Structure formats: structure tokens, C-alpha cells
Amino acid sequence: MARSAEMETASFVQWFRAAAPYIHAFRGKTFVLAFGGEAMLRADFVDLIYDINLLNALGVRLVLVHGVRPQVEERLAAEAQYVQGRRVTDADALEHVKDAVGSVRVDIESLLSVGLPNTPMAGADIRVASGNYVTAQPAGIVDGIDLQFTGEVRKIAVAPIRDRLQAGEIVLLSPLGYSPTGEVFNLTLEEVATQAAIALAADKLVFILDHGDTVDAKGRRINRVTAAQVPKLLRELPDGDMKLYLPHAAHACKKGVGKVHLISADVDGAVVMELFTHAGVGTMVTRQSVESLRPATIDDVGGILSVIEPLEADGILVRRSRELLEQEIEQFFVDELDGRIVGCVALYPFPETGAGEMACLAVSREFQRGGRGDGLLAAVEDAAIERGLTQLFVLTTRTTHWFIERGFTLGAPEDLPAPRKALYNWQRRSKVLMKKIGGDE
Ligand SMILES: CC(C)(COP(=O)(O)OP(=O)(O)OC[C@H]1O[C@@H](n2cnc3c(N)ncnc32)[C@H](O)[C@@H]1OP(=O)(O)O)[C@@H](O)C(=O)NCCC(=O)NCCS
Known part of the structure; x- marks a missing residue:
């Protein structure tokens, strides 16, 4: 019992520390968080409210966008008509939409107002701002059918929203828009969320599925x-x-929103897991991959150690001290993903023999099987060819087949360049694998 409590404490402390970079990074950033009306019907909706409270407490500028689909459908007497996935909103349906939006909005505001001492909301004191921030226009006629009061976003009132966010309030947007002609239009939550995120140049747009x-x-x-x-x-x-x-x-990313996250409502703690852990639990959409394969610098030593230490502990890689890494950092390449080193490899040239040793090829366990090993190998091959080398060799105890499947053939310690042969560890009995590079292979 005591042991499990100890382990729980250790993992909590470890997790909390690991969240620190995200806490720093999120302060003052703008996130748009969108969830459907279904989310509100779930017993665990309050957990999402707790996560919103947490983000707010961390200084994230939050815009919430809610849906009302089930709440409207529940109120409609007749089945709604859909054209290309969009509901036709006639005058009667619009009344139900307004009714549902009003009710849902009040419910969200009331949940965000909770401050009971025995809940995560204790001391929260959240202010929610909502209003006519979205201007809309009619969607018009689609496939010959007039969508009537179904609309499209025309404009988002960026400056007033920013003012509210600046004042520390959470802005709540509904799937409704107002027109300069005095009409109200029913919008989709995904369009409101996307257009708001684009207009506000949000750092993140999050959709709860x-x-x-x-x-x-x-x-x-x-x-x-x-x-x-x-x-x-x-x-x-x-x-x-x-x-x-x-x-x-994808549209939001192309228009400059930093990252878009899609998260299933069914995963417990999904928002926190997705936003505060590197691996995440949902899907992250970015404009471009935020991954780069590049030569290492001295600042990468810590990151490289975090990749290789677990593999050294298992005896898969030969141990390298921090000092040695610092000395040899110029031989290394790293694979950096969202600011974290997830893979590395080193190239030690023996120019007099035309050969180069590829060493310390490693990819963090959680990122393996994503083609990163191949990428690191290709980077080393390119660098070796650039330096005029014609052969690569690698010493390995457990990864022989991986190299053979990539064009290496088994050699012997005798085939190694003399200086490397002198250092060969006969006890470790590593296999020597060779590959011709450049020219005709
Ligand atoms: C070898 C390593 C770098 C490959 O990285 P990766 O990003 O997972 O590589 P890729 O995605 O390009 O390739 C994955 C494939 O390699 C296979 N593979 C992984 N380790 C292997 C091994 N020891 N032997 C044979 N195949 C292996 C996987 O099964 C997978 O095959 P699949 O696609 O058919 O399922 C990574 O597994 C690693 O860090 N291993 C531990 C360190 C190590 O052994 N380094 C080499 C010694 S210098």
C-alpha cells in the first residue's frame, strides 16, 4: 500500500514537472475550443469544464464555441431537412435554435460559475463574455433548396473579443450570427470555431469529437x-x-492557425492529455510538419541523452557519458519533433580508408516505427557521401536485421579501418555490417 502511494506520488511529481514547459508556452496564448451540443449531454461534461478552468487559470485566452444540434432536434416537431449536410432552418426552426442556444449558453455559464471549495473550480471566479460577436449572411440556395435562416460567417468581431480576452474573460460563441439587416442565422459550430480561430490568429483550435x-x-x-x-x-x-x-x-492551418487538435470526447482527461503531453491522445493537424532532421549542437546533449539512456540501460547501445557526447557533438545528427529530440545518430569518418562509422542510431521508444530510423540513416548516408566516403559500417548486437534490410551486409572485425579495429570490444562481440554508398552500389 505504502509502496503504491509512493509510486503514485513519484509519477504525479514526474508528470507535473513534465507539464512545466507547456505551462510556460501556453500563458497568454489564444485557444479556440469547440464542442458539440452532445458533449453537454454527457455525464462527464463537467470534466471538460474543469479542463477549461485549468487552461483559464494558466493564463490561456480561451474562446469556447458550443453546438446545439441535439438540443434543437429535441425541440423540432418534424424531422429537419438537410442539404449537403446542412440543416434547412425555416422561421419555426430558427425559434427553436434561439431557444436551444439560450438555454445551452446559460447552462455553460452556470457551470463555469461554480466555485465550490470541494471541486477543481474552487476559487476560479471565471467571467464569461458572450454577445453579437459573429456577423452572418444567408447561406442561400443549395441544390435548388433555400436554406433560409441557415447562414455563413461573414465577420468575427476580433477587436471586441480580444478586449474581453485581455480582461481575463472567457469568450463564449454560439452557432448563431447576426446580420446588419437585423436577422439571425443558424451557423455550424465548426464554421464559427474555424473562422474565429483564423480571425483571432489563434495558437490552437481544438475540436472535441x-x-x-x-x-x-x-x-x-x-x-x-x-x-x-x-x-x-x-x-x-x-x-x-x-x-x-x-x-x-486543414483550412484553419492554411490560414495561419498554429495547431489544430481533434480529441475524442470518449477519452478520459483527453484535453489535458492532448495539450500537456508530447505524444498526445488525439490528432494534431499542422500546416507543416514541425519535425526537423539536422546536425546537433551542444544544446542537444540533454535531448540526446534522454533518447539513448533507456537503450543503454537495456544494453542495446554502448554507454556514452555526457562529457563524451559534448566532445563528439559535431558528429551527431538529431531528429527534433516539436522542440523535443526523438532520435539521433552519429557519423565518425575514417577518411584515409574512405569509410565512415554510423553509431548511436536511436529513436525514442514511443516514436519508433514511424520511419524515423530510415530518415536518420538517409541523413548519415548523405553526409558521408558529401564527405567523399564510399562505405558505411556499423557495429550492432541486436539490430542486425534492421541494417541488412536496408542494404548492409555482414562483415568481420578484420574489415574495420585499423584505428577502429584496435578499439573493437571482443567481449561485446558486436556484428559488423557494411554498406557501399554513393556511385554504383
Ligand atoms: C533501430 C531503430 C533506430 C529504428 O528506428 P525506427 O524509427 O523504429 O525505424 P523505422 O520506422 O524506420 O523502421 C521500423 C521497422 O524496423 C523494425 N525493427 C526495429 N528494431 C529492429 C531490430 N532490432 N531488428 C530488426 N528489425 C527491427 C521494426 O519492426 C519495423 O519494422 P516494420 O515496419 O516491418 O514493422 C530503433 O528501433 C531503435 O532506436 N532501436 C534501438 C537502438 C538500436 O538498436 N540502434 C542500432 C544500433 S547502432
């Missing part, structure tokens, strides 16, 4: 995707919120 998970057609988690990859992905995805929100996510 009510239906379906952030997985591909085979059920595999889609961890990250670039805006350019979205069209191909859409062709393969089954229907669900992922398919609905992804085009908006």
Missing part, C-alpha cells in the same frame, strides 16, 4: 497529420466527426 475516434479506417490512431495530407486521409475515413472536422482543421 462526439462521434467516432481519432483513428484511421483500420482503427489506428492518427497522431499527427499535415494540412496537405488531409485530402487523402478524407478519402479513406469512415463518416464521423473526424471526417467532418478535418477539412476545417
Whole structure:
């Protein structure tokens, strides 16, 4: 019992410390968080409110966008008519939309007002601002059908929203827009959220998925995707919120929103996990991949150690001290993902023999099987060719097949350049693998 409490404390402390860079990074940033009306019907909706409270407490400038689909459908007497996925809003339906929006808005405001001492909201004192921040225009006639009071976003009142955020308030937007002609239009939450995020140049846009998970057609988690990859992905995805929100996510990224996160409402603690852990639990959409493969600098030593130490502990890699790494940092390349080193490799040239040793190839466990090993190998090959080398060799005890599958062949310690042969550790009995590079292989 005591041991498990100890472990719990250790993991809590570790987790809390690991969150520090995110806390620094998020302060003063603008996040737009969108969730459907379904989210509000869930028993765990209050957890989302707690997460909103947490982000607010950390100094994030928050714009919330809520939906009302089930609340409107519940009020409608007849089944709604949809054209290309958009509901036709006639005058009667608009009354129900207004009614539902009013009710949902009050519910959200009341949940955000809780300050009971025995809840995470203790001492929160959150102010919520809502109003006519969205100007709309009619969507018009689609496929010959007049969508009537279904509208499109025309303008977002950026300066007034920024004022409210600056004052520390949370801004709450509803799927409604007002026109200069005095009419009210029903909008989709995804359009309001996307347009608000673009207009505010938000750092993050977050969609909570009510239906379906952030997985591909085979059920595999889609961890990250670039805006350019979205069209191909859409062709393969089954229907669900992922398919609905992804085009908006890609559009937002192309228009300058920093990152878009899609998170399933079914994952416990999903918002915190996605935003405060590196691996995340949902899908992150970015304009470009925020990954780079580059020569290492002295500032990367800590990052490289975090990649190789677990592998050294398992005896997969030969131990390298921090001092040695500092001395040899110029031989290293690193794979940096969102500011974190996730892979590394070193090239030690033996120019007199035309050979180069590839060493310390490693990818952090949680990032393996993503083609990063291949990328690091390619970087070393390019660098070796650039230096006029014609052969690469590597010593390994457990990864022989990985190299053989990539064009290496088994050699012997005798094949090593003389200075390297002198250092060969006969006890470790590493396999020597060679590969010709450049020219005709
Ligand atoms: C070897 C390593 C760098 C590959 O990185 P990666 O980013 O996972 O590589 P890729 O995504 O390009 O390749 C993954 C493939 O390699 C295979 N693979 C991983 N380790 C392997 C091993 N020890 N032997 C054979 N194949 C291996 C995986 O099964 C996967 O195959 P699949 O795509 O058919 O499922 C990584 O597994 C690692 O860091 N291993 C520990 C350190 C190490 O052994 N370094 C080499 C000694 S110098």
C-alpha cells in the first residue's frame, strides 16, 4: 500500500514537472475550443469544464464555441431537412435554435460559475463574455433548396473579443450570427470555431469529437497529420466527426492557425492529455510538419541523452557519458519533433580508408516505427557521401536485421579501418555490417 502511494506520488511529481514547459508556452496564448451540443449531454461534461478552468487559470485566452444540434432536434416537431449536410432552418426552426442556444449558453455559464471549495473550480471566479460577436449572411440556395435562416460567417468581431480576452474573460460563441439587416442565422459550430480561430490568429483550435475516434479506417490512431495530407486521409475515413472536422482543421492551418487538435470526447482527461503531453491522445493537424532532421549542437546533449539512456540501460547501445557526447557533438545528427529530440545518430569518418562509422542510431521508444530510423540513416548516408566516403559500417548486437534490410551486409572485425579495429570490444562481440554508398552500389 505504502509502496503504491509512493509510486503514485513519484509519477504525479514526474508528470507535473513534465507539464512545466507547456505551462510556460501556453500563458497568454489564444485557444479556440469547440464542442458539440452532445458533449453537454454527457455525464462527464463537467470534466471538460474543469479542463477549461485549468487552461483559464494558466493564463490561456480561451474562446469556447458550443453546438446545439441535439438540443434543437429535441425541440423540432418534424424531422429537419438537410442539404449537403446542412440543416434547412425555416422561421419555426430558427425559434427553436434561439431557444436551444439560450438555454445551452446559460447552462455553460452556470457551470463555469461554480466555485465550490470541494471541486477543481474552487476559487476560479471565471467571467464569461458572450454577445453579437459573429456577423452572418444567408447561406442561400443549395441544390435548388433555400436554406433560409441557415447562414455563413461573414465577420468575427476580433477587436471586441480580444478586449474581453485581455480582461481575463472567457469568450463564449454560439452557432448563431447576426446580420446588419437585423436577422439571425443558424451557423455550424465548426464554421464559427474555424473562422474565429483564423480571425483571432489563434495558437490552437481544438475540436472535441462526439462521434467516432481519432483513428484511421483500420482503427489506428492518427497522431499527427499535415494540412496537405488531409485530402487523402478524407478519402479513406469512415463518416464521423473526424471526417467532418478535418477539412476545417486543414483550412484553419492554411490560414495561419498554429495547431489544430481533434480529441475524442470518449477519452478520459483527453484535453489535458492532448495539450500537456508530447505524444498526445488525439490528432494534431499542422500546416507543416514541425519535425526537423539536422546536425546537433551542444544544446542537444540533454535531448540526446534522454533518447539513448533507456537503450543503454537495456544494453542495446554502448554507454556514452555526457562529457563524451559534448566532445563528439559535431558528429551527431538529431531528429527534433516539436522542440523535443526523438532520435539521433552519429557519423565518425575514417577518411584515409574512405569509410565512415554510423553509431548511436536511436529513436525514442514511443516514436519508433514511424520511419524515423530510415530518415536518420538517409541523413548519415548523405553526409558521408558529401564527405567523399564510399562505405558505411556499423557495429550492432541486436539490430542486425534492421541494417541488412536496408542494404548492409555482414562483415568481420578484420574489415574495420585499423584505428577502429584496435578499439573493437571482443567481449561485446558486436556484428559488423557494411554498406557501399554513393556511385554504383
Ligand atoms: C533501430 C531503430 C533506430 C529504428 O528506428 P525506427 O524509427 O523504429 O525505424 P523505422 O520506422 O524506420 O523502421 C521500423 C521497422 O524496423 C523494425 N525493427 C526495429 N528494431 C529492429 C531490430 N532490432 N531488428 C530488426 N528489425 C527491427 C521494426 O519492426 C519495423 O519494422 P516494420 O515496419 O516491418 O514493422 C530503433 O528501433 C531503435 O532506436 N532501436 C534501438 C537502438 C538500436 O538498436 N540502434 C542500432 C544500433 S547502432
